[in-house]
Amino acid sequence: MSTPTRSSVPAATSESAVAPAFLSSAWRIYDLSLGQMLWSRRTVFMAFVVGGPVVVAVILRLLVTMDLVSGRGMVDGRPIIVDGPIIFGLMIWGFYLRLSVPLLGVFYGTALMADEVEDKTITYLFTRPVSRGAVLFGKYLAYLASTGLVVLPSVMLVFFLVVPLLGGDIGSNFPSLVTDLALLTVGLAVYGALFALIGAWFKRPLLTGLVFIFGWEPIVVVVPGYMKRLTVSYYLQGLVPHAMPQEGLVSTILSILQANEVLPSAAVSVIGLGLILVVGLGLATWLVERREYVLEQ
Amino acid sequence: MTPIHDQSYRRYTGVRQEPGTAWLVIAATGIRTVLTKKFFWLVLLAAWGQFFVRAVMFYLSANFSNLDLLAPSVETFRQFFEIQEIFVLFVTVYVGSGLIANDRRSNALQIYLSKPLTRAEYVAGKLGTLLFFLLLVTLVPALMLLFLEMMFSASLAFVGANLFLLPAITLYALVEVLLSAFTMLALSSLSTSARYTAMLYAGVVLFTAAVFGIVNGITNSSSLAWLSFRANLDQIGDVIFRLQPRFESPWLLSVVVVALLIGLSVWVLERRVRGVEVVT
Numbered sequence: 398m399s400t401p402t403r404s405s406v407p408a409a410t411s412e413s414a415v416a417p418a419f420l421s422s423a424w425r426i427y428d429l430s431l432g433q434m435l436w437s438r439r440t441v442f443m444a445f446v447v448g449g450p451v452v453v454a455v456i457l458r459l460l461v462t463m464d465l466v467s468g469r470g471m472v473d474g475r476p477i478i479v480d481g482p483i484i485f486g487l488m489i490w491g492f493y494l495r496l497s498v499p500l501l502g503v504f505y506g507t508a509l510m511a512d513e514v515e516d517k518t519i520t521y522l523f524t525r526p527v528s529r530g531a532v533l534f535g536k537y538l539a540y541l542a543s544t545g546l547v548v549l550p551s552v553m554l555v556f557f558l559v560v561p562l563l564g565g566d567i568g569s570n571f572p573s574l575v576t577d578l579a580l581l582t583v584g585l586a587v588y589g590a591l592f593a594l595i596g597a598w599f600k601r602p603l604l605t606g607l608v609f610i611f612g613w614e615p616i617v618v619v620v621p622g623y624m625k626r627l628t629v630s631y632y633l634q635g636l637v638p639h640a641m642p643q644e645g646l647v648s649t650i651l652s653i654l655q656a657n658e659v660l661p662s663a664a665v666s667v668i669g670l671g672l673i674l675v676v677g678l679g680l681a682t683w684l685v686e687r688r689e690y691v692l693e694q
Numbered sequence: 695m696t697p698i699h700d701q702s703y704r705r706y707t708g709v710r711q712e713p714g715t716a717w718l719v720i721a722a723t724g725i726r727t728v729l730t731k732k733f734f735w736l737v738l739l740a741a742w743g744q745f746f747v748r749a750v751m752f753y754l755s756a757n758f759s760n761l762d763l764l765a766p767s768v769e770t771f772r773q774f775f776e777i778q779e780i781f782v783l784f785v786t787v788y789v790g791s792g793l794i795a796n797d798r799r800s801n802a803l804q805i806y807l808s809k810p811l812t813r814a815e816y817v818a819g820k821l822g823t824l825l826f827f828l829l830l831v832t833l834v835p836a837l838m839l840l841f842l843e844m845m846f847s848a849s850l851a852f853v854g855a856n857l858f859l860l861p862a863i864t865l866y867a868l869v870e871v872l873l874s875a876f877t878m879l880a881l882s883s884l885s886t887s888a889r890y891t892a893m894l895y896a897g898v899v900l901f902t903a904a905v906f907g908i909v910n911g912i913t914n915s916s917s918l919a920w921l922s923f924r925a926n927l928d929q930i931g932d933v934i935f936r937l938q939p940r941f942e943s944p945w946l947l948s949v950v951v952v953a954l955l956i957g958l959s960v961w962v963l964e965r966r967v968r969g970v971e972v973v974t
Contacts, residue, residue, distance in 0.1 A: 438885075438887075442890065445894075445901070446901065453905055479911075479912055484912055487912070491904050491911070495904070496901060496904045500893065500896065507889075603893070604737070607896055611896070
């Protein structure tokens with residue numbers, strides 16, 4: 398029986414002991430997950446969520462072209478004029494920030510680990526020489542990339558379809574589009590981090606997520622006191638005025654709301670969202686590192 | 695040497711059930727399964743929260759004359775259903791999303807349908823499970839509230855003056871739960887993932903509401919309320935409770951949309967719930 402030579406042992410040990418760094422591991426997982434997220438049946442859901450506003454914008458454009466929508470109306474006996482940029486602001490708030498972003502966050506965020514557990518493939522990931530936290534982080538990056546790649550072009554399309562309507566001007570409103578895109582990216586990142594935490598923490602993450610966005614958030618936002626600070630939408634609302642038309646009644650109402658602390662200032666919003674993002678993702682990573690996943694037989 | 699277990703042919707010694715009752719087995723099993731989940735009890739408790747609050751309000755108004763403000767009216771019962779809408783969504787998603795999708799995922803549909811069980815019975819059983827829980831958060835508490843009002847006030851005056859409330863509560867609850875249950879079952883039959891089905895349902899309900907909200911904001915008119923899943927129910931609810939319809943769109947159009955959605959769901963279920971996929 399031969400004994401290992403003195404020179405061969407350290408070489409083998411040094412090769413196997415060097416585990417890939419956290420970021421490079423996360424990048425590998427990102428690379429693997431991005432394709433899975435983009436080319437799956439989920440894309441149908443994503444297309445439905447972000448394609449809907451585009452369809453509405455196309456229909457609206459056709460109606461305006463055929464002079465079936467004038468943008469003039471009466472509210473409480475006062476005449477009001479709705480132009481393209483105002484409609485775009487409405488769509489950003491109603492379709493994207495209040496609906497698509499939370500829905501995509503809940504759908505993908507809660508599924509980051511749950512999918513692997515459900516498909517019983519988590520074992521294959523966890524037996525690789527990468528940290529569990531890197532698996533979650535890589536998947537989170539893939540979620541951001543895949544949703545961003547679909548949501549942001551949809552917003553661009555809606556912008557170019559809607560803003561020129563009823564006397565709107567693309568050039569002067571372009572900065573608001575950039576703000577909107579940034580806002581949506583922040584929304585996707587924060588909701589994704591929060592729901593990644595819920596996905597890592599709860600056994601029934603999807604219902605918990607739905608209760609949070611459609612039960613907790615709408616109720617708590619109108620409750621006086623500090624309760625509304627425990628929502629994401631409160632901080633997102635604080636950034637919305639920059640994405641809305643800067644002149645007219647809307648901005649006046651928003652500035653009054655901000656002055657009375659119904660809406661937070663931009664700085665408070667950024668800090669609040671940053672905190673949720675970091676704490677959410679950090680806790681989710683910590684939980685995944687420590688949790689024992691028992692697969693159902 | 696005697697065999698440990700005789701696996702040869704044996705006669706069936708059980709009781710033969712009449713045809714058409716097998717759905718009860720599926721429904722009862724489904725109900726029992728859901729009731730074992732602790733989280734669902736929390737959802738149920740939250741859904742009954744409004745009932746407890748209203749019950750206290752009814753008690754106070756019946757016993758303290760200076761609290762007439764809290765006295766029940768037809769609008770109270772209409773509002774009760776409006777607030778319950780969110781719980782109808784949660785219960786539909788929680789109970790309904792996996793009802794057929796999980797069977798499709800584990801290929802249990804073929805096993806079910808290889809038993810003396812028709813496709814209609816299978817769907818009826820699954821529907822029964824969902825309807826049971828949906829009625830538990832809509833019809834049951836509403837009827838109990840009406841009963842409590844009578845008991846607290848020790849008078850039939852309110853019920854007598856609003857006798858239509860009894861059929862109105864029943865009819866509206868049935869319309870609401872049948873629409874939710876059929877739509878969810880149809881979506882569940884389209885997928886093998888309960889999570890995907892749940893998101894699709896929530897997406898449809900909330901997206902159609904958002905579309906209506908935007909269109910309403912742009913045109914200052916609610917004549918396109920029929921576009922929204924929820925607005926149709928609200929419109930029908932107002933008519934059933936003899937209140938002024940809140941939207942400009944004709945309520946009959948909302949009835950047609952609801953009937954079409956249920957019909958479409960039945961058609962999807964008929965196409966998707968099959969034991970063997972036959973490729974022609």
